[in-house]
Amino acid sequence: MATLLGYAQGHGVISGKIMEAISKASLPGATIRLNVGNRYTISDQTGNYEFLNVPVGTYELEVVYMGYQTKKQPVVVQDGHNIVVNLSLEDGSVTMNEVVIMGDRLRGQARALNQQKNKPNITNIISSDQVGRFPDANIGDALRRVPGITMQNDQGEARNIIVRGLSPELNSVTLNGDRIPSAEGDNRRVQMDLIPSDMISTIEVNKTLTPDMDADAIGGSVNLITRASPNGQRISATLGGGYNPLHTTPIYTGAFVYGNRFANNKFGMVVSGSYNNNHLGSEGVEGEWKRDDQGNAWLAREDIRYYDVQRIRRSIAGAFDFKANDNHSFFANIMYNWRDDRENRFRVRTDMELADEDAGIAGGFILDKISRETKGGINNSRNKNRRLEDQRVQNYSIGGNHLLLPSLDMDWAVSYSKASEDRPNERYINYEYEDALEIQQVPSSNDRPIDLVFNRPNAALSELDVISENHDYTSESEWGGKLNFRIPFSLIDGEKGRLRFGGRLRIKDKKRNNIFTEYTPVGDEYASLGGVPTLNWTGSFAPGNQYAPGLFADRRVLGDLNLTDPSLFTSELNPSEFLAVNYQAKERIIAEYIRWDQDFSSRLSMILGARVEHTYINYTGNVIENEEDLSGTRSQKNNYTNILPSVSFKYVPQEDLILRAAVTTALARPNYYSIAPYVQSVADGDDSQVTAGNPALKATYAWNFDLMAEKYFTSVGILSGGLYYKNLKNFIYKYSNRNYTSSDFANDFPGAVNLVPEGESWRFVQDRNGESVDVYGFEVAIQRQLDFLPGKFLRGFGIYANYTYTKSKARGIADADGNPRNDITLPQTAPHMFNGSLSWENERFSARVSANYTAAYIDEIGEDAFFDFYYDKQFFLDANASYKFGKYYRIFVEANNLTNQSMRYYQGASNRPMQNEFYKPRYSLGIKFDL
Numbered sequence: 001m002a003t004l005l006g007y008a009q010g011h012g013v014i015s016g017k018i019m020e021a022i023s024k025a026s027l028p029g030a031t032i033r034l035n036v037g038n039r040y041t042i043s044d045q046t047g048n049y050e051f052l053n054v055p056v057g058t059y060e061l062e063v064v065y066m067g068y069q070t071k072k073q074p075v076v077v078q079d080g081h082n083i084v085v086n087l088s089l090e091d092g093s094v095t096m097n098e099v100v101i102m103g104d105r106l107r108g109q110a111r112a113l114n115q116q117k118n119k120p121n122i123t124n125i126i127s128s129d130q131v132g133r134f135p136d137a138n139i140g141d142a143l144r145r146v147p148g149i150t151m152q153n154d155q156g157e158a159r160n161i162i163v164r165g166l167s168p169e170l171n172s173v174t175l176n177g178d179r180i181p182s183a184e185g186d187n188r189r190v191q192m193d194l195i196p197s198d199m200i201s202t203i204e205v206n207k208t209l210t211p212d213m214d215a216d217a218i219g220g221s222v223n224l225i226t227r228a229s230p231n232g233q234r235i236s237a238t239l240g241g242g243y244n245p246l247h248t249t250p251i252y253t254g255a256f257v258y259g260n261r262f263a264n265n266k267f268g269m270v271v272s273g274s275y276n277n278n279h280l281g282s283e284g285v286e287g288e289w290k291r292d293d294q295g296n297a298w299l300a301r302e303d304i305r306y307y308d309v310q311r312i313r314r315s316i317a318g319a320f321d322f323k324a325n326d327n328h329s330f331f332a333n334i335m336y337n338w339r340d341d342r343e344n345r346f347r348v349r350t351d352m353e354l355a356d357e358d359a360g361i362a363g364g365f366i367l368d369k370i371s372r373e374t375k376g377g378i379n380n381s382r383n384k385n386r387r388l389e390d391q392r393v394q395n396y397s398i399g400g401n402h403l404l405l406p407s408l409d410m411d412w413a414v415s416y417s418k419a420s421e422d423r424p425n426e427r428y429i430n431y432e433y434e435d436a437l438e439i440q441q442v443p444s445s446n447d448r449p450i451d452l453v454f455n456r457p458n459a460a461l462s463e464l465d466v467i468s469e470n471h472d473y474t475s476e477s478e479w480g481g482k483l484n485f486r487i488p489f490s491l492i493d494g495e496k497g498r499l500r501f502g503g504r505l506r507i508k509d510k511k512r513n514n515i516f517t518e519y520t521p522v523g524d525e526y527a528s529l530g531g532v533p534t535l536n537w538t539g540s541f542a543p544g545n546q547y548a549p550g551l552f553a554d555r556r557v558l559g560d561l562n563l564t565d566p567s568l569f570t571s572e573l574n575p576s577e578f579l580a581v582n583y584q585a586k587e588r589i590i591a592e593y594i595r596w597d598q599d600f601s602s603r604l605s606m607i608l609g610a611r612v613e614h615t616y617i618n619y620t621g622n623v624i625e626n627e628e629d630l631s632g633t634r635s636q637k638n639n640y641t642n643i644l645p646s647v648s649f650k651y652v653p654q655e656d657l658i659l660r661a662a663v664t665t666a667l668a669r670p671n672y673y674s675i676a677p678y679v680q681s682v683a684d685g686d687d688s689q690v691t692a693g694n695p696a697l698k699a700t701y702a703w704n705f706d707l708m709a710e711k712y713f714t715s716v717g718i719l720s721g722g723l724y725y726k727n728l729k730n731f732i733y734k735y736s737n738r739n740y741t742s743s744d745f746a747n748d749f750p751g752a753v754n755l756v757p758e759g760e761s762w763r764f765v766q767d768r769n770g771e772s773v774d775v776y777g778f779e780v781a782i783q784r785q786l787d788f789l790p791g792k793f794l795r796g797f798g799i800y801a802n803y804t805y806t807k808s809k810a811r812g813i814a815d816a817d818g819n820p821r822n823d824i825t826l827p828q829t830a831p832h833m834f835n836g837s838l839s840w841e842n843e844r845f846s847a848r849v850s851a852n853y854t855a856a857y858i859d860e861i862g863e864d865a866f867f868d869f870y871y872d873k874q875f876f877l878d879a880n881a882s883y884k885f886g887k888y889y890r891i892f893v894e895a896n897n898l899t900n901q902s903m904r905y906y907q908g909a910s911n912r913p914m915q916n917e918f919y920k921p922r923y924s925l926g927i928k929f930d931l
Contacts, residue, residue, distance in 0.1 A: 011406040013082040014051040014075060015326065017231070018043045018063055020107075021088040024231040027065055028202075029115030029125075030089075035060040037494040038602045042118045045202065046228045053407040053488045061085060066117065067092050067110035067716040082326040082403060092714075106785065106841075110716045112202070113783075120597065120607055121210050121648060122660055122708050122722065124148075126203040139200060139224060140192030141896075146205050147720075147781045147802035148220075150833050150854040152871065153903050155280050155309055156896075156919030157193040164207065164724065164777065165806030165857070166219030167828035169732075170668045170700070174223045175395050176333055179214060181419035181476035183391045185512040185581065186673035194339050194393055196274040198238065198255045199315045201227045207724075208648060208662040208706050211593040211609035212484065212500055215644045218666045218702040218728065226335060227257065229268025229321050234259040240892070240926020242278075249279035251924060266323045274315040281307040282903075283542040284917035287449035289907050291866060292360030297912055299441055302350045302449050304549045305917075306537050310342040310386070327403040337393045342386035345375035346537060346552045350452060352439055367437040367454065371430055372462055372529060374552045378425035378469075379559030386555065390422040408487050415480040423472040427558045431462035431529040447904065448543055449913055459551040460530030467519045467526070469563055470577065476510040490598060496605075498597040508587040510672050516577035519561075519569040532557050542902075542918035575628040576682075580691070583676035587669075588616040603652045610645040615669065621678030621693055623752060631753045634677035636695035642667050660708040660722075670697040670732055674767040681755035681762075689763040690740060690755055692748075698730040698769050717784030717798075725776040730769040731810065731826065736863040738816045740764035763816070771812025773826045779804040792842075800850075801836040816863035823865070830857040830871075847881035856910070865908055872904035882928075894924040 018030040026047030033040040034051065036059060043049045054077045063071045068089040075085050091107070112125040119125075124146045140158030144151045151158035152168075160168040173180050173190040180190045204223040206213065213221060235258055242251030252275070259270030288301035317335040324330065349371040356363030377383035382390075399413030440453040482504040490497025526532055533554040541548040563569050595609035616639045623631040648662035676693040708722035737744075740763060742756040756762050781802035787795050808826040815821055832855035839848040853875045860869040877899045882892035898921050905914040 010056050010079055011053050012056060012077040012080060013403060013406050014054055014059075014061070014077060014085060015082055015403075016049060016085040016087065018047045018049065018065070019086065019088045019231055020068075021090045024088075026228070026231060027068070027089060027114070028111060029065075029113075029118045031064045031118060032087075033062045033064070035062065038496055038599055040496065045115075045225055047231075050403070050409070052409065052486075061087070063087050063089060065089055065110070066114050066712060066714065067106065080406065084326050106716050109783070113712065113716060113718055115202070115204075116718070117658065117710065117712055120605070120650060121206060122208045122662065122706055124205040124207070126205075127201070139195045139197050139203070142197045142203065143192065143205070143222065144852055145800075145835050145837075145850070146203075147779045147835070148207065148804040148833065149205065150830050150852075151192070153874075154193065155282055155307065155311070156922070157280075157311075159191050159193045160189055161192055161222065162828055162830060163205070163219035163222075164779075164804065165775065165808065165829035165831070165833075166726075166826070169671060170218040172214060172217040172221045174214070174221065175335060175417075176225055176397065177223060178395060178397060178413075178415045178417060178480055179216075179478060179506065180224075180393060180395070181417050181478050181508070181510075183393060183419040183421040183474065183476070185421070185472075185474040187671040188669070191391070194313070194391055195224065195337055196255070196276060196313055196315050199226065199272060199274050199317055199335070199337075200224050208664050208704065209646065209666055210607055210648070211595040211611045211644070211646055212502065213611075214504070214591070215611055215613050215642065215665070215667050216669055218668050218700065218704070218726065226317050226319060226333060227259070227270050227272060228319050229261065229270050230259040232261065234270065236929065238926060238928045240924055242894075242922060242924035244278070244280055244922050245920050251279070251922070252277040253924070253926065268321045269318065271318045272316070274313065276311075276313040278311045278313075278922075279309070280311060280919070280922070281309045282917045282919050283307070284902070284915060285448055285543045285547050285913070286915045287907075287913055289866075289912045289914075292354060293357070294360045296361045297866070297908075298352075298354070298361045298365070299450055299452075300352055302352075302452060304348045304543075304547050306346045306541075306549050308344045308346075310340075312340045312342075314338045328400065330398070330400045332398045333395070334397075335393075335395045339391045340382075341389040341391070342377075342384060343375070343389065344386050344555045345373075346535075346549055347371075347373045347375070348549045348552075349373070352441075352452075355438070365439045365441055367435060367439055369432050369434040370457070370459075370462070371432045371465065372459060372550075372552055373428055373430040374555060374558060375426075375428050376555040376558040377427055378561075379556065380425070383425055383559070385559035387426045388422075388424060390424075391420070393417075393419045408485065410483070410485050412483045413481070416477070417480070418475065418477040420475040421473070423470070425469060425471065427467070427469045427561070429467050429526075429553050429558055430465040431553065432465040433457050433459070433462045447902075447913065447916055448547070451546065458530075460528065460534075462529040464521070464526050464528065467521070467561065467563075467569075468516060468574070469519065470514065470516040472512075472514040474510075474512045476508065478509075479505075479507045481505045489596065492598070492600060495599040495601065496597070497599065500593075500595040500597070500609075502593060504589075504591045506587075506589040506591075508585075508589070510585040510587075512582050512673075514578040514582055516574045517563075517571050518574050519563050519571050522568055522570065526557075529553060542920065543916060575624070575630065579622050579624045579628065579630055580678050580680040581673070583619060583621045583673065583678060583693075585620075585672050585676065586618045590614045590616075605650045607646070607648045609647075610643060612641065612643050613667070614641045615639065615699070617675070617695075619672075619676050619693075619695055621676040622680075623678070624680040625753060625755055626681055626683050631755075634679065634752070636675075636677040638675075638695055640699070642699065642701065656712045656714070658710045658712070660706070660710070662704070662706045664704045664706075666702050666704060668700040668702075670694075670699065670767070674732065679749060679752065679755065687763070688760070689765060690745065691765045694766050694768060697732060697767060700728050700731045700769075702726050702728045713784055715785045715787045717782070719782045719784070721778065721780040723776075723778045725774070728773040728775065728826070729771075731773045732767055733770050733810075733813055733827070733861050735764075735766050735768040735814070736816045737764045737818065738863075739818075769812075770810060773808055773810045775806065775808040775826060775829065777804060777806035796840045796842050798839045798841065799837070800839070802834070804833040806831055806833075813861065821864075824861060825858055827858050827860055828871070830854050844884045845881070848879065850878045850880075852876040852878075859905065862908075868908055869914065870906050870908075870910070872906055872910065874901050874903075875899055876901050888929055890928045892924075892926055892928065896922040
């Protein structure tokens with residue numbers, strides 16, 4: 001019990017922690033009430049709670065937690081003191097009053113739903129126990145189980161997050177409340193497959209924002225919460241293995257957790273680590289479509305691709321806390337994620353032309369060339385003859401919580417985050433065969449490009465086109481600081497009220513520095529494909545055996561090339577590959593907010609407030625003439641301020657029913673490369689083009705309107721439904737103008753060297769702000785143990801299902817001729833999303849079958865409808881089971897993608913496939929130890 005300095009006369013503080021009686025695990029989201037007036041609070045992520053400015057007297061504390069027995073405890077508040085009361089709850093299976101059987105899965109579900117129920121905003125919560133019940137290796141795979149979320153895949157793993165149909169650029173991802181930087185060079189996306197799912201304690205998906213949250217999250221804000229120090233010793237370990245049938249290769253995985261408290265519980269710590277080694281890849285076919293003068297579509301290019309990938313994820317994390325006394329505590333968190341992707345890609349590309357331009361497709365087709373390219377890397381201990389993509393994300397933070405007065409507390413934090421992607425010694429060797437052979441394009445199924453029928457030449461006759469090596473590096477770092485204050489403030493006697501205010505500083509620095517060199521052999525050793533060691537991909541091929549790619553230069557050919565020896569190779573930089581993409585970006589964001597929480601009664605509460613964010617940017621890009629000549633650099637500064645008001649209401653007509661309504665605002669800053677002030681021209685006859693960044697791009701600003709109803713079951717479940725509407729101003733799209741002249745260039749880039757010749761019309765491409773977009777939809781979800789069924793066996797079943805519908809309409813988009821397009825939806829807005837699972841569990845055994853469906857949606861707007869790119873529908877089916885033996889051990893088996901769902905894009909219409917990539921199912925088996 002600690003004395004408060006400078007306290008107000010006749011008041012004190014009650015604080016403590018809510019825990020589970022047996023395991024001593026913290027219980028977040030518990031409701032703690034005082035028996036005088038409408039005085040209550042909610043336990044935080046670590047189970048801690050606090051009542052400020054409580055008048056001296058005797059009270060009774062009551063703790064309510066779904067799935068657990070209610071607990072009551074008397075407490076005496078003394079003048080100027082912080083009275084610490086820790087409470088332990090027993091689960092509902094002890095009394096059986098609610099017929100709740102609290103197995104491991106239900107305990108995790110209870111933690112998640114109690115937090116979700118007591119959140120002031122519209123939120124979905126997933127606990128680590130729930131994540132463990134799905135066969136999800138990374139955070140992206142776990143997130144696609146949440147209502148309103150779908151993911152875009154890479155090599156069969158979920159990578160880019162789409163919330164309520166809004167693209168990754170319109171959402172934010174944070175780690176313990178700090179924004180995670182992006183390792184990608186041209187956007188702000190966080191790669192969700194970089195972080196293993198077993199490193200995260202809780203996932204919060206905030207679909208509406210409160211003023212104390214960062215505003216750059218129009219679709220939603222995903223907060224990944226790492227493990228906090230336990231209330232006692234915790235030891236856990238997982239070992240597993242798996243099988244990938246695409247390459248008939250093994251999968252290895254392991255994880256550990258150790259936590260404890262020391263020094264009379266003043267110091268706590270938890271450290272964890274994870275390792276996953278997965279040999280994966282894909283087999284696919286891609287197509288590029290054009291139109292003849294009569295408007296008929298034809299296949300101008302076909303790519304057949306075989307990927308062989310080794311993906312190794314390593315992650316370590318630590319959380320430390322020190323309680324100086326009952327009024328002051330400090331914490332420190334670290335996380336380091338490191339992923340190596342070693343990749344070989346073998347691609348055969350067939351380029352075709354119309355045999356007669358005037359006759360169009362009726363005149364037939366001829367071969368332009370066939371290219372056979374091997375992608376790899378140097379033969380050293382890191383690359384191992386493969387392209388190495390070394391991605392790292394790290395986060396470090398320190399902070400404190402301080403009770404300064406009975407009516408004032410403060411918290412602060414300072415953080416540093418960095419993301420990087422390094423691709424050293426990435427190599428390509430390409431062989432080409434050129435001949436005007438006649439080709440027939442025979443229509444195939446909608447899932448594949450059309451079949452090509454012609455007298456295929458001997459691949460060994462292909463001649464060397466180019467050998468290249470590049471080194472790409474991108475990094476983004478962010479320093480952050482925040483300071484928050486909280487005081488009691490109520491305009492209604494006897495009702496709870498809180499005033500929160502504070503500020504945040506974010507200093508970001510991003511750069512991309514690529515270089516690309518081409519090499520020419522001095523001799524004839526590599527002159528033809530038939531003269532070098534090769535490998536031959538024939539036989540079984542997932543898209544169809546007729547697409548098997550055939551002969552390529554062996555990856556070891558690339559790895560063993562001594563490109564730095566001038567007696568073997570001459571070298572030349574190729575600026576067209578890197579000058580335009582290199583840039584530097586600096587951003588500084590300063591935010592202030594005020595938030596007022598007011599209860600009008602025990603049933604109705606409100607949050608009213610506003611956030612102000614000031615953005616200062618300074619970008620530098622290159623000016624490139626004719627694709628490779630550096631004419632100079634351009635630097636551009638741009639400052640703007642956004643005011644973001646919000647109001648939300650929560651109404652509780654009965655204990656298990658919650659109605660929510662919110663009007664909020666949010667923003668999305670442009671992608672880094674979109675506002676880098678580069679300019680590049682490419683002179684190529686009828687296809688001559690100027691592309692440019694647009695430093696004048698405005699941030700997209702959105703008004704969001706939400707309604708949500710939630711019905712909670714005492715048997716640990718929920719039935720919910722909600723409506724939402726969003727109006728986005730200044731959304732960003734890719735503008736294309738076919739008739740761009742030198743005078744247009746002079747107007748757009750005053751003082752710059754004019755890159756468009758007089759008297760010519762080129763194409764101009766640039767990201768620009770559209771007028772507005774309306775997005776509206778609804779979502780429904782149910783999560784329930786079927787405890788009402790007769791018999792112990794049937795009561796072991798549980799269901800989890802949700803469906804989201806989203807519709808959008810965009811205005812202010814013009815085609816390449818300047819005509820408005822009135823039929824456009826917001827890119828990456830999936831109209832239909834469905835998740836479902838059926839589970840069964842008893843004290844030792846659990847099993848689950850899970851399904852995930854996403855309808856097709858437009859991914860990128862083209863210059864007209866023919867060039868719009870679509871991400872096709874997907875349906876995944878996964879299954880997993882586990883059995884607990886002894887007190888501490890559990891064996892598990894998992895299967896992913898039992899439907900062999902491919903990743904498929906198409907151009908304009910579903911019968912014009914652009915990409916169809918197959919991964920096959922994936923299987924895992926392992927054992928988990930938990931003390």
